[in-house]
Amino acid sequence: xxxxxxxxxxxxxxxxxxxxxxxxxxxxxxxxxxxxxxxxxxxxxxxxxxxxxxxxxxxxxxxxxxxxxxxxxxxxxxxxxxxxxxxxxxxxxxxxxxxxxxxxxxxxxxxxxxxxxxxxxxxxxxxxxxxxxxxxxxxxxxxxxxxxxxxxxxxxxxxxxxxxxxxxxxxxxxxxxxxxxxxxxxxxxxxxxxxxxxxxxxxxxxxxxxxxxxxxxxxxxxxxxxxxxxxxxxxxxxxxxxxxxxxxxxxxxxxxxxxxxxxxxxxxxxxx
Amino acid sequence: xxxxxxxxxxxxxxxxxxxxxxxxxxxxxxxxxxxxxxxxxxxxxxxxxxxxxxxxxxxxxxxxxxxxxxxxxxxxxxxxxxxxxxxxxxxxxxxxxxxxxxxxxxxxxxxxxxxxxxxxxxxxxxxxxxxxxxxxxxxxxxxxxxxxxxxxxxxxxxxxxxxxxxxxxxxxxxxxxxxxxxxxxxxxxxxxxxxxxxxxxxxxxxxxxxxxxxxxxxxxxxxxxxxxxxxxxxxxxxxxxxxxxxxx
Amino acid sequence: xxxxxxxxxxxxxxxxxxxxxxxxxxxxxxxxxxxxxxxxxxxxxxxxxxxxxxxxxxxxxxxxxxxxxxxxxxxxxxxxxxxxxxxxxxxxxxxxxxxxxxxxxxxxxxxxxxxxxxxxxxxxxxxxxxxxxxxxxxxxxxxxxxxxxxxxxxxxxxxxxxxxxxxxxxxxxxxxxxxxxxxxxxxxxxxxxxxxxxxxxxxxxxxxxxxxxxxxxxxxxxxxxxxxxxxxxxxxxxxxxxxxxxxxxxxxxxxxxxxxxxxxxxxxxxxxxxxxxxx
Numbered sequence: 012x013x014x015x016x017x018x019x020x021x022x023x024x025x026x027x028x029x030x031x032x033x034x035x036x037x038x039x040x041x042x043x044x045x046x047x048x049x050x051x052x053x054x055x056x057x058x059x060x061x062x063x064x065x066x067x068x069x070x071x072x073x074x075x076x077x078x079x080x081x082x083x084x085x086x087x088x089x090x091x092x093x094x095x096x097x098x099x100x101x102x103x104x105x106x107x108x109x110x111x112x113x114x115x116x117x118x119x120x121x122x123x124x125x126x127x128x129x130x131x132x133x134x135x136x137x138x139x140x141x142x143x144x145x146x147x148x149x150x151x152x153x154x155x156x157x158x159x160x161x162x163x164x165x166x167x168x169x170x171x172x173x174x175x176x177x178x179x180x181x182x183x184x185x186x187x188x189x190x191x192x193x194x195x196x197x198x199x200x201x202x203x204x205x206x207x208x209x210x211x212x213x214x215x216x217x218x219x220x221x222x223x224x225x226x227x228x229x230x231x232x233x234x235x236x237x238x239x240x241x242x243x244x245x246x247x248x249x250x251x252x253x254x255x256x257x258x259x260x261x262x263x264x265x266x267x268x269x270x271x272x273x274x275x276x277x278x279x280x281x282x283x
Numbered sequence: 284x285x286x287x288x289x290x291x292x293x294x295x296x297x298x299x300x301x302x303x304x305x306x307x308x309x310x311x312x313x314x315x316x317x318x319x320x321x322x323x324x325x326x327x328x329x330x331x332x333x334x335x336x337x338x339x340x341x342x343x344x345x346x347x348x349x350x351x352x353x354x355x356x357x358x359x360x361x362x363x364x365x366x367x368x369x370x371x372x373x374x375x376x377x378x379x380x381x382x383x384x385x386x387x388x389x390x391x392x393x394x395x396x397x398x399x400x401x402x403x404x405x406x407x408x409x410x411x412x413x414x415x416x417x418x419x420x421x422x423x424x425x426x427x428x429x430x431x432x433x434x435x436x437x438x439x440x441x442x443x444x445x446x447x448x449x450x451x452x453x454x455x456x457x458x459x460x461x462x463x464x465x466x467x468x469x470x471x472x473x474x475x476x477x478x479x480x481x482x483x484x485x486x487x488x489x490x491x492x493x494x495x496x497x498x499x500x501x502x503x504x505x506x507x508x509x510x511x512x513x514x515x516x517x518x519x520x521x522x523x524x525x526x527x528x529x530x531x
Numbered sequence: 532x533x534x535x536x537x538x539x540x541x542x543x544x545x546x547x548x549x550x551x552x553x554x555x556x557x558x559x560x561x562x563x564x565x566x567x568x569x570x571x572x573x574x575x576x577x578x579x580x581x582x583x584x585x586x587x588x589x590x591x592x593x594x595x596x597x598x599x600x601x602x603x604x605x606x607x608x609x610x611x612x613x614x615x616x617x618x619x620x621x622x623x624x625x626x627x628x629x630x631x632x633x634x635x636x637x638x639x640x641x642x643x644x645x646x647x648x649x650x651x652x653x654x655x656x657x658x659x660x661x662x663x664x665x666x667x668x669x670x671x672x673x674x675x676x677x678x679x680x681x682x683x684x685x686x687x688x689x690x691x692x693x694x695x696x697x698x699x700x701x702x703x704x705x706x707x708x709x710x711x712x713x714x715x716x717x718x719x720x721x722x723x724x725x726x727x728x729x730x731x732x733x734x735x736x737x738x739x740x741x742x743x744x745x746x747x748x749x750x751x752x753x754x755x756x757x758x759x760x761x762x763x764x765x766x767x768x769x770x771x772x773x774x775x776x777x778x779x780x781x782x783x784x785x786x787x788x789x790x791x792x793x794x795x796x797x798x799x800x801x802x803x804x805x806x807x808x809x810x
Contacts (some may be wrong), residue, residue: 046704047704047706047707048674048675048676048702048703048704048707049674057448060452062448062451062452081456081458081459082451082452082458083451083454083455083456083457083458083459084454086451086452086453086454087454089452090452090453091449091452091453093445093449093452094702095445097475097479098442098445098446098448098449099446099449099450099453100475101446101450101471101472101474101475112453112454115453115454115455115456116453116454145475145478148569148570149569150569159453160453163453163454172702175701175702176698176701176702176731177569177731178567178568178569178731178771178772179568179731179733179771179772179773180568180771181568181569205703205704205705205708206732207705208734208776245704245705245706246704246705246706247705247706247709249776250734250775250776250777250798250801251776251777251780253798254777254780254798254801254802254805257798257802258802258805258806267776268776268779268780268783269783271780271805272780272783272784272787275784275805275808275809276784276787276788278809289669289671290629290630290669292667292669407629407630407633408628408629409628409629409630409633431627434627434629437671438623483621483623483624484624486619486621486624486625487624487625487627488587489583489587489619490617490619490624490625490626490627491627492583492586492587492608492609492612493581493582493583493608493612493615493617494612494637494638494641494642494685494686494689495609495612495638495641495642496641497609498609498641498642498643499640499641503640503641503643504640505636505639505640505646505649506636
């Protein structure tokens with residue numbers, strides 16, 4: 012679905028922000044991109060969508076080289092949810108906002124079909140459609156942004172820190188919705204996220220970046236258990252994995268509080 | 284475009300000049316450009332602008348500003364040349380007087396705009412405001428408004444870029460459209476941008492207020508901006524420039 | 532240090548109150564964390580403590596807020612801000628200068644700090660926050676985490692007795708977020724600065740704050756020592772507030788073992804607890 016071959020990118024004023032990046036993401040995967048601020052995560056996401064073109068190497072998404080096609084033509088296939096929903100929202104009602112996205116990529120479907128599709132999405136997300144986006148909370152605006160992207164039914168979903176600034180409940184709303192699209196519709200998800208608990212709960216594979224390079228690529232659980240890697244990439248593992256690492260032998264399998272409880276009970280703590 | 288108004292750190296002669304002197308130099312160049320009526324003098328002033336840019340150690344930026352101005356200048360030149368009726372025709376409806384006036388108009392525009400952009404490249408915006416308040420006794424709220432507005436421009440532009448990027452990603456054809464069609468697509472996006480800008484400027488006002496905005500007076504500045512010998516030199520140069528503009 | 536009595540506040544032109552019947556006492560030198568869902572009134576509470584409400588944002592105001600004995604309604608905002616340093620949610624709108632040093636100077640100059648004292652104050656703030664090397668950098672060239680530190684340094688330089696912060700780690704990665712909180716804790720311990728911080732990252736908050744206040748729909752629904760508030764983690768979850776996983780672990784273990792275990796709020800405590808159980 013997504014393939015990067017020896018991709019490098021320099022912003023004109025700065026040095027290389029991404030260097031010799033190669034990876035391949037299959038259809039239906041749920042991938043998290045991890046790393047410190049400034050590691051090149053957002054640049055990588057923009058490269059995948061073709062918003063910026065590689066200075067070296069090749070990015071292929073859905074069988075097409077991003078250098079060869081326009082981003083706006085790809086919007087039907089690839090949805091990009093930014094950290095700040097206000098960049099995306101430009102209409103006065105939620106319905107218009109969703110229709111706006113639909114109209115710009117699915118014009119040929121005709122207005123009636125699109126209106127019907129918009130209504131479907133509205134009821135699915137629990138919006139009436141007449142809300143003014145700018146009077147909603149940040150979390151709700153992020154849901155509006157997500158709704159208008161999912162309305163188009165893309166094959167790939169790119170998320171750049173989708174839960175930043177949201178409270179726990181809003182965060183769950185967004186992530187559960189994304190997870191459902193991934194599970195039920197086989198949508199490929201690539202996500203940049205600073206909340207490691209969210210990464211552990213939702214993503215299956217992790218790409219770890221530092222200084223514009225790929226440090227590691229593997230299952231989320233394996234990556235989090237690599238203490239040396241965590242140090243290099245300035246990431247902190249989720250609490251339960253951190254705890255099981257500290258406890259050492261016998262606790263390797265425990266990633267969740269439930270699993271840890273089971274191990275502790277079976278090992279020593281005497282149940283009544 | 285985004286870093287047009289950005290300060291470029293340095294220790295050049297121009298960096299070391301008093302901010303007020305720099306403003307004076309800017310104003311003098313503008314005045315000279317309007318006093319003179321000779322094409323050759325205007326060209327000389329343009330060369331001076333470029334020289335200033337190079338001395339200040341920002342040659343790349345200077346050239347970029349010039350390039351940007353040339354685009355606007357070309358448009359104005361054609362318009363002016365077509366609209367002037369006086370003089371003898373050179374070809375079609377374009378007259379020699381038309382070409383000359385058009386040339387002067389666009390040269391003036393470039394001569395005037397360049398130092399305005401350059402002064403911000405070699406002066407920290409805070410120094411400019413502080414010096415205005417301390418030396419010229421401009422009321423602080425005015426100085427604050429101006430500096431905030433100037434600081435705001437690059438932020439606004441970068442936000443505009445971000446918004447266009449986000450819209451392109453959802454299928455709005457910013458990457459295919461050009462000229463007026465692109466402008467037509469940008470305009471509807473200005474509403475959300477303005478809303479967030481107003482929100483932001485209100486926050487900035489509060490941030491200034493809780494750090495003693497209302498207590499600030501002409502003597503509040505920690506840094507002093509004394510006039511030095513190089514400032515005297517610059518002032519003499521300014522006088523000479525004005526004299527030359529009048530006499531030549 | 533901070534004494535809020537029965538505070539109800541409605542923003543002008545808003546139908547419903549943003550805060551209703553808030554009573555909260557924060558002792559001198561405390562580290563209070565405020566948490567709650569979006570729209571619960573966290574930012575409003577911070578604004579009321581710093582005096583920005585009612586001096587800048589007006590509306591219907593009932594009850595009283597006292598900081599160090601001063602009533603925020605009667606005390607001019609500039610006097611309050613000598614006492615309370617405020618760090619905003621959106622750092623970029625808070626920073627008013629283009630160079631780091633100027634940003635720190637701004638408040639010092641305005642509050643009339645004597646000229647000879649300014650260099651030492653500048654160095655103190657830069658060193659303490661760990662950004663001495665950034666002194667001459669332009670703000671535009673800094674990363675988000677560095678800007679956040681500049682914002683904190685510019686407030687620290689003014690030597691406030693109280694520091695209020697609105698989601699100071701919003702856009703930072705986990706390691707930078709920890710650095711910010713460690714810094715706040717150090718300022719709190721070493722100089723006795725009272726810290727009030729709104730934060731969504733519950734794990735950080737629980738590890739560093741001594742006190743927690745949980746807000747929901749403009750009301751304080753829980754307040755007390757961090758451990759005591761977390762002891763009812765199931766109730767917090769019902770309110771839509773996440774709990775650290777170590778707290779969840781303690782709860783699960785207590786249920787399975789049928790005895791009440793001390794609530795752990797950090798990894799260190801959880802490790803100690805489990806090791807104790809294993810013996």
